[in-house]
Amino acid sequence: MPVDTIAVHENQVKIIDQTLLPLKMEYITIHTIGEMWEAIKVLRIRGAPAIGIAAAFGVFLGVKESRAQDFDTFWKDVEKATDFLASARPTAVNLFWALDRIKKLVQYNREHSISELKKVIFDEAVCMIKEDNAICRTLGEFGADLLNDGDGVLTHCNAGGLATARYGTALAPIYVAKEQGKHITVFSDETRPLLQGARLTAWELHQEGIPVTLICDNMAAAVMAKGWVQAVIVGTDRTAANGDVANKIGTYGVAILAKEHGIPFYVAAPTSSIDMTLSHGDQISIEERAAEEITHGFGLQTAPEGIRVYNPAFDVTPNRYVTGIITEKDVVYPPYSENLKKLF
């Protein structure tokens, strides 16, 4: 069973520090909201669902020392904490979803005492872990039905156990298929510039004894041409109501390659990552990250001084490339505008 990415022991929040992987597997204890903000910002914890849960714990850490005596003062502390955490990753819809959820919960329980409210927030964050495990598990079962014994699956970035509390989204179908006795082999795009595929996906599948072959992003087409890939499954940071999918940069290219080779392209999307308020993917704002991620990949300078760089963190895959969206409620097929509405 995949490792716990975020765990609670004796009321302490621990996360796997993913910046140390794949060389070192280490839990760190997060003591303050500032530490949680930093952990989200520098990707010690990443992946849409895991960020949501981390943010919920972050709110708790932000208000647990609050000296507020009345609800209005406490509410100001909650808002300060949620605003701060929201600034850590501007594209991740789950972050906002989780923060909103905590805010609504606090408002709903406004008649309770401040110390009870603190406990309500903590319990909700713990509940989100359990919920996430259930969601990923069910999503994985729907996804596993799409895979056959002997299939090769290509994935991009890490939407694995390390991106959620435990099972993952894109990798959940693979974990479940393995339990069902199916032999699945995985091709993991290394996913430049931050190499989540090499560092995280390859690591967690390897840990679980699932055969995985690491490739550079530009090798996906050659691997598909060889007939080694029967399905692509990727995660999503945010999917629009029409089925346009924002995910790690490079996803859109993989979708085109899959279409060209007649390979189904699936998106594993917990319903919390589907934003029904967005009619199209082009309304999704795309975070641009620092040039140094490309020019100074891992401490070493590999590009000329002063070179211009374009470094978007995400791209948007238009719905016409998406064979199916695997959620925890069902697998949704086109037309997405119609069928996603039915799902909700």
Next chain:
Amino acid sequence: MPVDTIAVHENQVKIIDQTLLPLKMEYITIHTIGEMWEAIKVLRIRGAPAIGIAAAFGVFLGVKESRAQDFDTFWKDVEKATDFLASARPTAVNLFWALDRIKKLVQYNREHSISELKKVIFDEAVCMIKEDNAICRTLGEFGADLLNDGDGVLTHCNAGGLATARYGTALAPIYVAKEQGKHITVFSDETRPLLQGARLTAWELHQEGIPVTLICDNMAAAVMAKGWVQAVIVGTDRTAANGDVANKIGTYGVAILAKEHGIPFYVAAPTSSIDMTLSHGDQISIEERAAEEITHGFGLQTAPEGIRVYNPAFDVTPNRYVTGIITEKDVVYPPYSENLKKLF
């Protein structure tokens, strides 16, 4: 004007050590055939045309101290040198082409004295530099006609001046277009695992004052979707008689993306890189390189210990994705089997 990749000063062969780029631009003198073999092997000099010229000088270095008194003994030394150099890079057709050319030349001049034969080889290598410059220049003129003022051009790997004696193949049209007063901007794929796009293409274009934006390989699709690219131009290590193109891994994927976005995909191919003895691209053997290039890319380990890796150096782009093949004789369009035959 692009820098000289390989140069002769006072009978000494100097090459730019491309493993030091983009941090340091340094010529090294190659004194022996062993040094030349090593320079080709570890990519101090790379790119199909440049390798051919380097190999010709390598033969000279291999036989210049030959004590042979008769042709048959000298011929054995020539064969020993050419066999050795051929083993440095098994996929590069230009390497074999250049070695064959030297061998034929030696046979043709077999009536000459041994010292005259040594000079014949040296002069031929010098002549190959001039020839290469003329070929690349003419190819660049044909290619420049395909580009319009304001165009964005995407390229993969380095088929630039650094891959030839001076002008490059894929970049020659851009250098010539600039001379013609056209404003061309270039998107350079970084080209994992060895980052020739980041280290070499970005460097040489930047040196020449041509606007270049560096991207990771997996960003090409997003850049195309933005409408920033009006043409793709890549080089080739070996093109078959039917127009199937072997080139740096990732080229095939770029070709598919270009097709999907309605962008013309051109291959800059000096006729010496077109192998009319191969009817199809699937007859081209694909070199697989060490896993460490991917797992320890930047000197740092970025993938789990013992992970399986697939690391092909090249892929084959089927002719149906190729809009045109730019040679030094003309731009060739489909049907390639017919039109390449006419060219030769």
